[in-house]
Amino acid sequence: MITVDNIKEAQKNLESVVEATPMTKAPILSENFNSEIYLKKENLQLTGSFKLRGAFNRIANLSKEKRDRGVVAASAGNHAQGVAFSAQHFGCEATIFMPEATPLTKVSGVKSYGANVVLTGENFDEAYEASMKFCKEHNKEFIHPFADDDVIAGQGTIALEILKEVPDLKQIIVPIGGGGLIAGIAIAAKSINPDIKIIGVVASGARGMKESYKAQMPIDSVSVRTIADGIAVRDVNPKLLNIILEYVDHIVEVSDNEIANAVLFLLEKHKLVVEGAGAAATAAIMHEKVDVEDSKVCSIISGGNIDVTMLSQIIEKGLVKSYRKMNLLITLRDKPGSLTELSEIFRDCGANIVQIDYDRDSIKLEFGEAHITIALETKGEDHQREIKEKLKQNGYRYKQI
Structure with missing residues (x-):
């Protein structure tokens, strides 16, 4: 069995190499939930992960x-x-x-x-x-990524750092893939404070550990598909499941959309570049999958190695969902000056054109028509409503895409 003494020995091995990563309060989350919510920033670790x-x-x-x-x-x-x-x-x-x-x-x-x-x-x-x-x-x-005593002990050193900074912490929320991170953290944290709650978070596209926890026996996922590639584990390891059953209080799941929201939130509000798996615990707080009201909570930001292409997609979709970007397909008369007339509507509404494509060859078009696909920077839902109303008033056929 792995003990807190093993984890303290691991901490000695890591002293000269591994960073004691920052743990800081998240002011917006804390205010929203009337709590003290902290972020343990393992995305700032050497190699970008715990x-x-x-x-x-x-x-x-x-x-x-x-x-x-x-x-x-x-x-x-x-x-x-x-x-x-x-x-x-x-x-x-x-x-x-x-x-x-x-x-x-x-x-x-x-x-x-x-x-x-x-x-x-x-x-x-x-x-x-x-x-x-x-x-x-x-x-x-x-070198097994999670089902190894030395690996689990190494991951558990995170809990030693967390509880050194905030000894009266009530909950630690941890992403789960194979389970090595939450196993090490749970063993260390419960040894120091048996009353602390350890909450695991899986991605909806990789639910094996949650299903296994509920059934109290290993149940592998049929398939795995999630933007959180760091926790995209199909098979449940019995060794890790046994530790999790003993030490973990609850497991919840978050969808890819919820994870993406958390990635964007951490980037925009906390200036943190976080990968999907690293944002899972914060997503669980943001979308109220765990009860953090009037509590002291730590969310583990497990890693920051996100692909730039994926980050770009998350930002784009986030801007559309938050009404800061608007994509329209508009039908125009194909004659000189038509595009100028359209752009004047956007100018009058205070919307900035960031991208535009022109199509006059589609078989869906009548002769003498053209399709304009246009991307606009906008200032919220009311602003977008104003733009659509102006287009209707001026007789344009359009579709929001």
Whole structure:
């Protein structure tokens, strides 16, 4: 069994390498819920994720003989970077198996630490199977991303830092993929304060651990699909489930839309670049999946290695949902001056045109017509309503897209 003493030993191993990441109050969330809500910013950790803690502790505890044979890991990205960094630190070879769809930023991060990368499979579990086969064939040491005592102990050091700063904390809210993070945090936190509540958060597209927690037996997900690739784990590990059943008080789920909202909120209001998995705990607070009213709560921001393309999509959709951007398909008469007349309406309404496309060849158009696809910067729902009313008054046919 892993104990708080193991976690304190791990903390000693990590002292010279791992950052004691900032833990700061989230003023807007705190005010909204009449609570003290803190963010533990593991997105600011070396390698951009908490995963460095467990990987470094595991490799630090290997014998020189095992290190010399080289290490192998499977990961959606963050564990891979933790293993690669740690292997480079100790001078051993690392081979990392990653799903084919892993964001480029994570693949590049792993390679930058000198590790060999093998892209294979549609998800973590398929990459894991390939890595285990490779490990046996080449007699190398496997560094499991979550089902390993040294890894779990390393992740648990986060709780030691949290409770050192806020000893009277009431709840810690933690994202769950494989379960190593919440297992380590729960063991450490409950050992220090048995009354503290540990709440897990899964993505709706990777619900295996939540279903297993409810049934009290491993139930693997049929399929996994979520923007939170760091917690996109299909299969439930019995070892981790047993720890979670003993130490975790509740598990909730959040949708991809809710995760995206939290990514945008943390970027805009807290100036934090956070990946989907890293935003899951905050999403659970924002969308009232957990009761945080009149409490002291810590949300774990587990990582910040988000693909720039995904971040761009989240920002764009967030702007549309918050009525700060408006996309319209408008039918115009195809004659000189028509576009100028249309743009004058937007000018008079105070809307800024940011993108425009012109189509006069669509078979859906009558002869003498053209389609304009236009993107506008707007100032809220009332502003968009005003623009649509002006278009109607001037006889334009349009569709909001």
